[in-house]
Amino acid sequence: MDKILRIHMGPDKDPVCTETPLGDYAGLGGRAMTSTIISKEVPPMCHPLGADNKLVIAPGLLSGTSAAMSGRISVGCKSPLTGGIKEANAGGQGSQVLARLGYAAIIIEGKPKKDVLYKVVIDRNGARIIEDNSLRMMGNYDLVEKIKQEYDTATACISIGPAGEMKLAAATVAITDTDFHPARHAGRGGVGAVMGAKGVKVIVLDDTGMKMREPKDPEKFRAANKKFVEGLKSHPVTGQALPAYGTNVLTNIINEAGAYPTKNFMWGRFDNCSRISGETEAETETRRGGKATHGCHRGCVIQCSGIYMDKDGHYLSKQPEYETVWAHGGNCGIDDLDAIAMLDRLDDDFGLDTIEMGATIAVAMEAGIAEFGDAQAAINLIKEVGKGTPLGRILGSGAAVTGKVFGVERVPVVKGQALPAYDPRAVQGIGVTYATSPMGADHTSGYAVTANILGVGGKVDPLSSKGQVELSRNLQIATAAVDSTGMCLFIAFAVLDQPETFQALIDMINSFYGMNLTADGVAELGKTVLKSERDFNARAGFTSKNDRLPEFYKKEVLPPHNVTFQVTDEELDEVFNW
Amino acid sequence: MALKHSSLIELRLTVGPQAVSCFYPLLSSGFMIRVQVGCSIHDLLRDQLGIDGKLVETHIQTVFLNGKAVDDLHQSIIEDGCVLSLSGALPGMVGAAFRKSGFYAGFREAVSFRNNKAPVSGPRPGSLRVKLFNLTGPTIGPFFLRHGIEIAGTELEEVFQTCADTLSDGLRSVKINGRESTSKGLRALDLKHRSIRLFVEASMD
Numbered sequence: 001m002d003k004i005l006r007i008h009m010g011p012d013k014d015p016v017c018t019e020t021p022l023g024d025y026a027g028l029g030g031r032a033m034t035s036t037i038i039s040k041e042v043p044p045m046c047h048p049l050g051a052d053n054k055l056v057i058a059p060g061l062l063s064g065t066s067a068a069m070s071g072r073i074s075v076g077c078k079s080p081l082t083g084g085i086k087e088a089n090a091g092g093q094g095s096q097v098l099a100r101l102g103y104a105a106i107i108i109e110g111k112p113k114k115d116v117l118y119k120v121v122i123d124r125n126g127a128r129i130i131e132d133n134s135l136r137m138m139g140n141y142d143l144v145e146k147i148k149q150e151y152d153t154a155t156a157c158i159s160i161g162p163a164g165e166m167k168l169a170a171a172t173v174a175i176t177d178t179d180f181h182p183a184r185h186a187g188r189g190g191v192g193a194v195m196g197a198k199g200v201k202v203i204v205l206d207d208t209g210m211k212m213r214e215p216k217d218p219e220k221f222r223a224a225n226k227k228f229v230e231g232l233k234s235h236p237v238t239g240q241a242l243p244a245y246g247t248n249v250l251t252n253i254i255n256e257a258g259a260y261p262t263k264n265f266m267w268g269r270f271d272n273c274s275r276i277s278g279e280t281e282a283e284t285e286t287r288r289g290g291k292a293t294h295g296c297h298r299g300c301v302i303q304c305s306g307i308y309m310d311k312d313g314h315y316l317s318k319q320p321e322y323e324t325v326w327a328h329g330g331n332c333g334i335d336d337l338d339a340i341a342m343l344d345r346l347d348d349d350f351g352l353d354t355i356e357m358g359a360t361i362a363v364a365m366e367a368g369i370a371e372f373g374d375a376q377a378a379i380n381l382i383k384e385v386g387k388g389t390p391l392g393r394i395l396g397s398g399a400a401v402t403g404k405v406f407g408v409e410r411v412p413v414v415k416g417q418a419l420p421a422y423d424p425r426a427v428q429g430i431g432v433t434y435a436t437s438p439m440g441a442d443h444t445s446g447y448a449v450t451a452n453i454l455g456v457g458g459k460v461d462p463l464s465s466k467g468q469v470e471l472s473r474n475l476q477i478a479t480a481a482v483d484s485t486g487m488c489l490f491i492a493f494a495v496l497d498q499p500e501t502f503q504a505l506i507d508m509i510n511s512f513y514g515m516n517l518t519a520d521g522v523a524e525l526g527k528t529v530l531k532s533e534r535d536f537n538a539r540a541g542f543t544s545k546n547d548r549l550p551e552f553y554k555k556e557v558l559p560p561h562n563v564t565f566q567v568t569d570e571e572l573d574e575v576f577n578w
Numbered sequence: 579m580a581l582k583h584s585s586l587i588e589l590r591l592t593v594g595p596q597a598v599s600c601f602y603p604l605l606s607s608g609f610m611i612r613v614q615v616g617c618s619i620h621d622l623l624r625d626q627l628g629i630d631g632k633l634v635e636t637h638i639q640t641v642f643l644n645g646k647a648v649d650d651l652h653q654s655i656i657e658d659g660c661v662l663s664l665s666g667a668l669p670g671m672v673g674a675a676f677r678k679s680g681f682y683a684g685f686r687e688a689v690s691f692r693n694n695k696a697p698v699s700g701p702r703p704g705s706l707r708v709k710l711f712n713l714t715g716p717t718i719g720p721f722f723l724r725h726g727i728e729i730a731g732t733e734l735e736e737v738f739q740t741c742a743d744t745l746s747d748g749l750r751s752v753k754i755n756g757r758e759s760t761s762k763g764l765r766a767l768d769l770k771h772r773s774i775r776l777f778v779e780a781s782m783d
Contacts, residue, residue, distance in 0.1 A: 278712070
């Protein structure tokens with residue numbers, strides 16, 4: 001990982017690939033790499049779909065090594081959904097393969113001078129860009145099938161579906177998984193629209209003949225990795241709950257807590273949630289010959305994913321995640337797991353963010369476009385997006401646009417991005433993160449429950465209102481750091497309870513790079529990343545007024561506990577005062 | 579809260595160890611139990627259901643009483659008609675927040691259970707609704723099945739249909755309303771519109 005691939009798409013000349021040394025970007029990975037490049041090289045006031053925006057794709061620091069859980073890939077740009085900086089990351093094989101090919105980042109810049117679609121092929125001989133209009137408006141599933149026939153040694157694809165080609169603000173970048181299904185997505189913020197604006201349909205990766213990246217101190221690295229894996233396997237979340245039920249294990253619990261946003265955030269409980277719970281999902285997958293336990297990339301030991309088969313025992317989709325099941329399920333009043341899996345499949349095929357689309361359909365349902373609970377209507381609406389009808393293009397532009405077009409007041413977005421599956425009136429601390437994250441409403445922005453282990457921000461009183469602000473800040477710092485390593489965020493649960501597992505992670509990074517990183521250094525990395533992201537947003541015109549939840553969270557009580565969001569604006573403004 | 583007595587059938591089953599899992603889906607959707615109320619959650623689990631204190635401590639990580647997150651099992655009192663939900667460890671930031679006495683408990687302060695230890699009026703008969711989510715089904719579910727759970731007949735009918743083969747091999751003994759019966763007698767029961775008090779014991783084979 002000692003080089004950067006720059007792909008200049010025009011319009012001054014035909015597309016060209018250039019390899020450059022890392023230069024100032026040496027030592028960066030994942031989110032640290034994407035956000036640093038965007039902050040430094042992209043004019044903040046540029047149009048997200050214009051020639052001045054850049055799409056940066058970066059593996060993590062330990063991707064391409066034998067380190068467990070090291071397969072996250074970050075995709076960054078100025079977001080067409082939020083207008084601010086964006087980093088969306090995904091699992092799948094892309095990160096490992098790209099890192100083994102030696103690239104610390106791919107930067108796609110400029111814009112083609114004509115309406116042409118390209119594919120980029122990267123193998124051990126380098127990168128080449130090829131015009132291929134036969135791929136136009138192809139769904140991700142058909143696309144990777146065609147690519148596999150054409151390049152039989154391809155080991156991963158990074159692609160967009162029709163939504164990306166149409167430059168819709170909810171468009172994703174898809175990454176193929178271990179079964180070569182385009183089922184892992186850098187989902188949030190419309191990164192797929194930026195790839196579409198660059199005219200790149202697919203990046204084909206082939207690491208045949210390339211070796212695993214070698215650590216500076218192989219013996220120490222092996223020992224640290226072993227300890228790290230042992231820590232993950234022995235922890236009840238990473239060793240038991242996630243492998244058994246996946247992230248959807250949360251459905252019953254969040255519902256029980258009255259924090260499960262139902263029918264466009266009108267209620268905190270969904271009566272039929274047990275029909276779509278992780279327990280039911282795992283049982284359905286196993287009964288139909290699918291899998292309730294499956295990894296999205298090689299080297300994953302948590303195996304939180306699964307394979308969802310239809311009623312006839314044919315592959316339909318990967319196991320829909322908790323946020324997907326909520327967005328297309330309870331939030332739309334839908335209790336049919338097969339319909340939700342179909343919606344997940346369609347989203348993946350068209351290249352759409354499941355959270356944004358679920359929130360958007362719920363807003364459309366509130367507007368009367370369809371009835372809450374009508375699964376077939378929801379499927380039809382997603383198909384409208386895939387076809388690119390006028391209604392479909394409105395929906396594919398996200399919840400904020402849809403709410404404006406149809407005159408809906410209750411639109412759950414921050415910085416234009418839809419809120420995920422936890423109502424901030426019941427879980428107020430996560431509301432602080434939704435409001436203040438530079439990414440827009442994003443549950444993963446404050447996900448690394450390692451902040452206390454890192455000692456970020458010192459001791460706080462978690463039960464005070466001020467404590468919630470401090471905790472959110474510390475979580476955001478810790479998450480920015482973990483996102484930069486390329487490690488799956490789910491490692492955080494074992495790290496939270498087992499300091500030795502955290503030390504094993506640090507030891508892995510140090511023995512790989514010959515560094516002396518400490519917990520303080522990790523925290524400092526997180527702060528640096530957040531500062532550069534906040535700085536970009538400020539230069540793009542964002543102020544503290546953008547760090548707010550929609551006002552209905554303060555005004556409308558959430559049954560059954562009848563609570564409203566109580567954190568004040570003044571407290572929210574304290575989040576980044578460090 | 580209790581199911582109607584007039585239509586109650588008492589069913590005692592002994593099944594092979596493999597067949598006990600057939601009944602776990604009943605536990606996550608919720609069931610009634612008859613207990614002495616007016617005690618703490620901890621005392622209910624340990625003293626009345628016989629669940630080892632260490633098992634409670636390690637396997638029950640998330641607890642809700644009437645939909646509110648509980649932090650202290652000793653200070654939270656069960657009253658007649660309560661809804662008690664138990665879960666193992668959970669992923670996610672919010673999963674960590676709902677963990678009992680967890681570092682991030684402050685995140686969900688608005689829906690936390692306020693300890694109600696003070697106004698105790700002593701143990702008395704009552705009932706509560708219980709839900710056992712995710713891994714608590716296999717770990718502590720058998721204690722509840724031994725104690726006896728009350729469910730709707732249609733729910734049990736669904737279990738018999740889904741697990742027909744497993745139960746056909748695994749059923750060791752049947753008692754219906756205190757009388758010895760057989761698997762044939764069990765199949766002949768009309769469970770619709772009836773309430774069932776179900777006891778399930780695993781045999782030692």
